[in-house]
Amino acid sequence: MTKWTLGASGPIALTISLVPALSPFTVQAAPFNAPPATGILDSLCYDYVPKVEKPKSNEEANAQPVEVDADRLEAKQGGTAVYEGDVKVRQGVRKFDSDYAQLDQKSRDVIAIGNIYYNDGQITVTSDKTLKSNLDTKNSELEEGKYQVHGSPVRGFADKVTMTNNNQNITLEGAQYTTCPPGQEAWTLKAGSIDIDQGEVFGEAWNASLWLYDYPVFYFPYINFPIKDERKTGLLYPGYTQSSKNGMDITQPFYWNIAPNYDATITSRFMDRRGLMEQVEFRYMPDPAHVGSLYFENLADDKQYDETDSLNDNLSDGHRYLLNARHTSMFMDNALRVSVDYTKVRDRDYNYFNDFSPRVGTQVDNQLQQSLMAGYFQQNWNLNAEVRTYQILLASAQQPHELMPRINHNYYQQGSWYDLAWNTELTNFGYNNDQAIAQNQGEAYTGTRFYTAPTLTIPLIDEAGYFLDSQYKLMYTHYDQTVPDNMSSTFTSRFTPQGSNEVTLEEGTITRVLPSFRLKGGMTFERDQQWFGEVASQTLEPEFQYLYVPYKDQDNIGVYDSTTMRQDYYSLFSDRRFAGLDRISDSNRISVGVTTRIYDPEGDERIRLAVAQAFDFVAPRVKLYSSDVVNTNNRSPLSFEGDAKINEQWFAHAGAQYDVEQRQMSASNSALEYRREKLISQLNHRFVRDANYDLDNKGQVTDLNQIGLLLTAPLNDQWHLYGGYYQELNQNVKSDRKVGLKYDSCCWSINFNLEWVNTPDNVNMTPTSERSLGIQFEMKGLGSVGTGSKGTSLDTEALPYIRPFNLRDQ
Numbered sequence: 180m181t182k183w184t185l186g187a188s189g190p191i192a193l194t195i196s197l198v199p200a201l202s203p204f205t206v207q208a209a210p211f212n213a214p215p216a217t218g219i220l221d222s223l224c225y226d227y228v229p230k231v232e233k234p235k236s237n238e239e240a241n242a243q244p245v246e247v248d249a250d251r252l253e254a255k256q257g258g259t260a261v262y263e264g265d266v267k268v269r270q271g272v273r274k275f276d277s278d279y280a281q282l283d284q285k286s287r288d289v290i291a292i293g294n295i296y297y298n299d300g301q302i303t304v305t306s307d308k309t310l311k312s313n314l315d316t317k318n319s320e321l322e323e324g325k326y327q328v329h330g331s332p333v334r335g336f337a338d339k340v341t342m343t344n345n346n347q348n349i350t351l352e353g354a355q356y357t358t359c360p361p362g363q364e365a366w367t368l369k370a371g372s373i374d375i376d377q378g379e380v381f382g383e384a385w386n387a388s389l390w391l392y393d394y395p396v397f398y399f400p401y402i403n404f405p406i407k408d409e410r411k412t413g414l415l416y417p418g419y420t421q422s423s424k425n426g427m428d429i430t431q432p433f434y435w436n437i438a439p440n441y442d443a444t445i446t447s448r449f450m451d452r453r454g455l456m457e458q459v460e461f462r463y464m465p466d467p468a469h470v471g472s473l474y475f476e477n478l479a480d481d482k483q484y485d486e487t488d489s490l491n492d493n494l495s496d497g498h499r500y501l502l503n504a505r506h507t508s509m510f511m512d513n514a515l516r517v518s519v520d521y522t523k524v525r526d527r528d529y530n531y532f533n534d535f536s537p538r539v540g541t542q543v544d545n546q547l548q549q550s551l552m553a554g555y556f557q558q559n560w561n562l563n564a565e566v567r568t569y570q571i572l573l574a575s576a577q578q579p580h581e582l583m584p585r586i587n588h589n590y591y592q593q594g595s596w597y598d599l600a601w602n603t604e605l606t607n608f609g610y611n612n613d614q615a616i617a618q619n620q621g622e623a624y625t626g627t628r629f630y631t632a633p634t635l636t637i638p639l640i641d642e643a644g645y646f647l648d649s650q651y652k653l654m655y656t657h658y659d660q661t662v663p664d665n666m667s668s669t670f671t672s673r674f675t676p677q678g679s680n681e682v683t684l685e686e687g688t689i690t691r692v693l694p695s696f697r698l699k700g701g702m703t704f705e706r707d708q709q710w711f712g713e714v715a716s717q718t719l720e721p722e723f724q725y726l727y728v729p730y731k732d733q734d735n736i737g738v739y740d741s742t743t744m745r746q747d748y749y750s751l752f753s754d755r756r757f758a759g760l761d762r763i764s765d766s767n768r769i770s771v772g773v774t775t776r777i778y779d780p781e782g783d784e785r786i787r788l789a790v791a792q793a794f795d796f797v798a799p800r801v802k803l804y805s806s807d808v809v810n811t812n813n814r815s816p817l818s819f820e821g822d823a824k825i826n827e828q829w830f831a832h833a834g835a836q837y838d839v840e841q842r843q844m845s846a847s848n849s850a851l852e853y854r855r856e857k858l859i860s861q862l863n864h865r866f867v868r869d870a871n872y873d874l875d876n877k878g879q880v881t882d883l884n885q886i887g888l889l890l891t892a893p894l895n896d897q898w899h900l901y902g903g904y905y906q907e908l909n910q911n912v913k914s915d916r917k918v919g920l921k922y923d924s925c926c927w928s929i930n931f932n933l934e935w936v937n938t939p940d941n942v943n944m945t946p947t948s949e950r951s952l953g954i955q956f957e958m959k960g961l962g963s964v965g966t967g968s969k970g971t972s973l974d975t976e977a978l979p980y981i982r983p984f985n986l987r988d989q
Contacts, residue, residue, distance in 0.1 A: 224332070224360055224925035231330040232272045232300030243271035249280070258284035266291075272300035277310070287314040295321075303327045318343045332358040332926070332959075349375040354384075358959050359926030366391050366927060366958045410436045415444070422951035424483075424534065426452035440464040453481050456535070471506030471519070474539050483534075500525055503539040514556055521549045522570075529572050529941035536976070545573040545941065550582075560590045568611070574942045577669055580623070580739045583609035598636040604760070605629050608739040612663075621667030624684055624737045626660035630760050640700070647700035652754075654763060658689040658736055673804040674734070683734040683805040693731055693763050697754055699724040711826075713780050720774040724752050730765035734805035737761065743803055745846065745867075747836060748772065748818040751793045762803055767796040770815075784986040789820045792839075812840045822984050828855050832983045844868070850983050857899075859973065861889045861980075884908040889973045889980060897923055901932075903975045912937055912946065915977040930955040936976045951976075 250264025260282045268275040278293030291310040297303065308322035321340040328334065338353030351373040359365050371386030389397040415432040422428060432446040446458040458476040477500040484497040506519040522540030524531040524547065532542070541548040547570040554563030567582040585606040592599040610623040632654045640647040662684045674684045701722030708717040741759025744750050751772065756764035772791025779785050793815035800809055816836040823831045835847040850863040867883040886908060891901040902918040919932035932953045940947050973980035 227360060228332055229298075229303060229327065229329045243273075245270045260284065272298075274298040288312070289314060295324075301329050303329065316343075332360070334358075334361075349373075351375075357926065363925055364392070365924065410434070410442065412436045420951055420953050422949055424452070424947075424949045425450040430458075440466075448476075453483050453534075454478055468509045468513075469507070471504070474501075474503040476501050476535075476537065478535075494525065494528060498525065499528055499531060499535075501531060501535075501537055501539070503537075505539075515554070516556065517551075517553045519551050521551075522547045523549060524570065524572075526570075527574075529574050532572060533938055533941060533947070542572070545576055546571055546579065559592060560588070562586075562588045572941055577667075578611060578623075580608040580610055580625070582740075583607045596637065600634040600636070601632070602634070603631040606739075608737075621669070622663040622665055623667055623670055624660060624662045626658050626737055626739065628739065628760065629657040631655050644704075645700070645702040647698070650695075650697040650699070650754075652695040652697075654691075654693045654695060656691040656760065656763075658691075660684070660686060660689065660737060662686045662737075673738075673806050676734070676805045677808070684737055685735040689736055691731060691733065691736070691763070693728055695754060696727045697724065699752070708777060710777060710779055710785065715780060715785070716778040718774075718776045718778075720776070722752070722772050722774070724770045726754055726766045726768050726770070728754075728763065728766040730800050731763075733762055733801055738803060741803065745836075746793075746815055746818065747834070747846075748789055748791050748820045751791050751815060751818060756799065756801075757803065762801055764799050764801045765797075766799060768793050768799075769796075770794075772818075783824070785824045787820075787822045787986060790818065792817045812838075814839055816845045822986050824984070824986055828853055830854070830982075830984045832985075848983070852982065852984070857891070857893045859889070859891045861887075861973075863887045863889075863983075882909055885914065887978070891973055899923060901973065903973055903978075903980075905975065905978060915975045917975045926959050928955075928957045928959070930957075934976060938977065 246269045247262065247267070248269075249262035249266045251262070253261040253263070255261060262280040262282075264278070266277045266280045268280075274296070275291075275298075276294065276296040277291040279291065281290045282288075289310075289312045293307060295304075295306040295308070295310050297305075304321070304324050304326045306321055306324040308324075310319065310321050312319035319340075319342045321337075323336075323338060324340050325336050326334060333356070335354060335356040337351040337355070339351070341350040341352075342348065352371070354370045354373050356368045356370075357364055357366060359367075367390045369388050369390060370384040373384045384402050385400070387399040387402055388395045389399075412435050413433070415434050417432075418428075418430040420428045428448065428450050430446055430448045432444050435443040435445065437443060441461075441463050443459065443461045446460075448456040448458060450456065456476055456478040459474070461473045463472070464470045477498075479498055481497040481499050484494065484499075501524045502522070504519055504521040506517075508517045509515065510517075520541055531537075532540075548567065549570070550565055550567040552563065552565045554561060556563075564584050564586045565582055566584040569579050569581065571578055585604065588601075588603045590599075590601040605628070607627045608625055610625050612622045632652055634650060634652040636648055636650045638646065638648050662682075666682075670684075671682055674682050676683065699722070701720060704719040706717055706719075708715045738761050739759070741757050741761040744753075744756060744758050751770045754766075756762075756766070770791060770793040772789060774787065774789040776784055776788075777786040795813045795815075798809075798811050798813050802809060816838045819833070819835045819837075821831075821833045825831060830852045831850070833847075833849040836845040837843075838845050844866060845868055847866045848864065850861055852859070852861040864887070865883060865885045869880050869882060884907065885905060887903065887905045889903045891899070893899050899921040900919070901921070902916075904916050905914040906912065907914055913935065915934070915936050917932060917934040919930065921930040922928060930953075934951050934953075936949050936951075937946055938949075939945065
């Protein structure tokens, strides 16, 4: 065995990075040691990819002893050593083989010929030609080298590789790059010349072309590309879709890498039925505690705008735009937090989101939210403030009151025998009367509300298997209201009792003091049970609650941020019947319920069933509006919730609220789902009484009665089918239909999806239908072109995919 000490400067260290990160248009370079996402094809496509073997550090690798083995060693005159026949060099994880190797001891030149093999644990290079290198200058040349990156399908070929400046500068001539398995080269990127400076972020390539099989399809005279996992300025891939509403829709984004913590994306979006829209997004992060983004899009002249629409006379020029700003800052070790969430479209542009589907903004019930929040948080208390305004996106909707501002303080203290909580809130409710008058809505009442409620909870029994808690609360509320003479008829009608002509709202100060008492308890029983022939555990958990709040007439108080809570199983054990603080319902009610669970031998919850109902000793008299009819029903709807994991493939959920007095269903939801590997199918149904728009009778409401079917199924290793279908049963309207087909091979994929969406127009509530076709083509490891951000997702344009099964795993 002949020892040849090479250290860091020998042939083993000369092949630093022969892989060009050729990604035209690509901004964010993906590291080459991560294979592209391929799902079910991983094990089929990349079994040939070697694993990464990485030393702890280069210094440690260079310090390893070098072992050289050859069939014959010859020392020639002049200081030349020649190794011939199965030459093998080993240094830690590094390996170097050749048929012939020659070292000139004086010039320090190395020549290797034939069957050259290099492997440093991160890349493998082979060549049948010649390698020339100098151990001092580290300049090297390799002829006709093939390379394979470890842990990644990235591989390629170069006619000639030249490395200089301590291997920092690499030039590849006649280079090729692909991520396809050997023999399946669906695409290849070829370049005449590539220069890489490993001290820089980007490399350069000249005379580059993209080939599909044996045919060139795209040519780049010059491109630069990332050689590190960093962003670069340049064009992103264009997007394309075709829809019945916007026609041909083409987007071409340009990315500007301003600095490591600042960037911008400028997009031109051309819609042949509407015009040219410009979109700009600016993102910033001066430091991790301060993060934000600004987004703006503008369409100067919408060709589809209907100038005859009297509700939108102020948009007669067709100018449409959207502004979105988001920011979060944290100070003092995250104790002090400030955030902004602001989204606005042009006034009375109700259908902006229906027409353009921007992926920004917070929407709640056809309202765009604009808020500024600041808070200080400690372990036992917090103080936060918020200013919030709204922009309505529905012509027939009433504008909500604004928080101008709301200041909230919460205090918590846990003692040895008690829990103390104290919530205090001060809110000034404003109203954009100028906008309301412009929309012929009339003025609204405004006011300031102060609320404070100390709450004392005393556990009476706290033992394993059963508990009993008592809670005492005192709720003090003070209002200072302003009621205009020309108040909107909508508000006037709401606060006028049936059979009366007098509005119940009062001007000036109003004080409301209400105590509350709650007693809540429960027990847990367990027993062994059989579950498909195995020993399982079943629980029986009865619980009850008694709640008492005295009655106080509140019809003279405006409704600013309150609404009726829909009663389900969990709300029956709450201490509120209304969301918000403007109405505190009287209560003399007992709620009873029982839950049973089954746990399998591994401790996973397989079944949960719960049923509950509340009984009023005296029917509650507090109403949301004085025009409402008092409900004399002494029993709440009978509520049921059930979840089941039948086996590893089948899941089921059901929930229902049944009105025992009216003998009809108030609401229900159910889902049945089957999962097996990549196959997912779900059948679901939703019903809510009087919770949907009636498209045949504008301005009226009807029941929400909707059925849905979702499916994603691999047809074989390459073909994948997916889709969704939702239909309104009462109105016989197909809400959303989506079908897609994806072909996925080892190195490329193509995805087709077709979707039909029915949504009500936000101006006149007429149903509108839109059809869109999406095509997405992906060359794995190079990027994708086309549309379909959802890919093969079960989300549709109208509704997201939800797994409603709420079971606990061990």
